[in-house]
Amino acid sequence: MKESLMDILCDPLDKSDLDLEVDERDGDEIIEGRLIGSVTGEVYPIEDGIPNLLPPDMRDDE
């Protein structure tokens, strides 16, 4: 995901802001990392460039 996507994403649980932590970057693309709910503290993984913003109770579905 591009870092600019942060402007339009929010915590699905309470619509509050998310904080970004980056583990791996390719130019302006964030490949691995996580988004963290600034209020809820919920951690949403970014894997292979795809942020998984499903609420925790839906996340284990594969």
Added chain:
Amino acid sequence: MTDGSRDDLAARRGVERKVYSPAEDSGLLADAIAERGRGRLLEVGTGSGWVAERATAADAVTEVVASDRSPHACRAARERVTTGGGAGSGPSFGVVRADMVAPFADSVFDTVAFNPPYLPTDPENEWDDWMERALSGGESGRELIEPFVESVGRILAPDGVVLLLVSSLAGYDAVLEYAAGCGFDTDDPVVVEESYPFETLSVVALTPLSGKSDN
């Protein structure tokens, strides 16, 4: 339930097992986006990502975000982002795994497009896999359409537009009536329409009624 009904449902739309492949309805939604899409566009339930990729070529569209609940769909769509001919040029194109519109901020999209799962299905014939979720609209055909129409207004810019694919199988009048009840202008909404032997597919443009009176 038996594999028979699963195969029937899949065969009705000629689809693979996990990710919905582009079909007539996809082409119709892409045409409607080319005509009415603009600014920052979200495609909800992107499936293979084909419509979202087409949207990056629409003249008035400046940014495309594709979302899906399925990990298989997200990977398929992401593949188009990283290998697509327009990678690096054209509008930015991103993929987000999401439940409908839940992780998107208020009023940020100029266009929201959705080709919902709409095939009415018998509740006793549930097999609960990714292809069923890509096709089934529950008993009424509207089980995903209604929560979408209820929640999409929040993420839509005040002058934004929703482009919703509606099949006669899900009940055109019932969907439009529901949208009107959720505060959308539903006068003359049809952008594109095609009739097939078993259904008529329409893409309707829904705009928020904010500021206008109910009558």
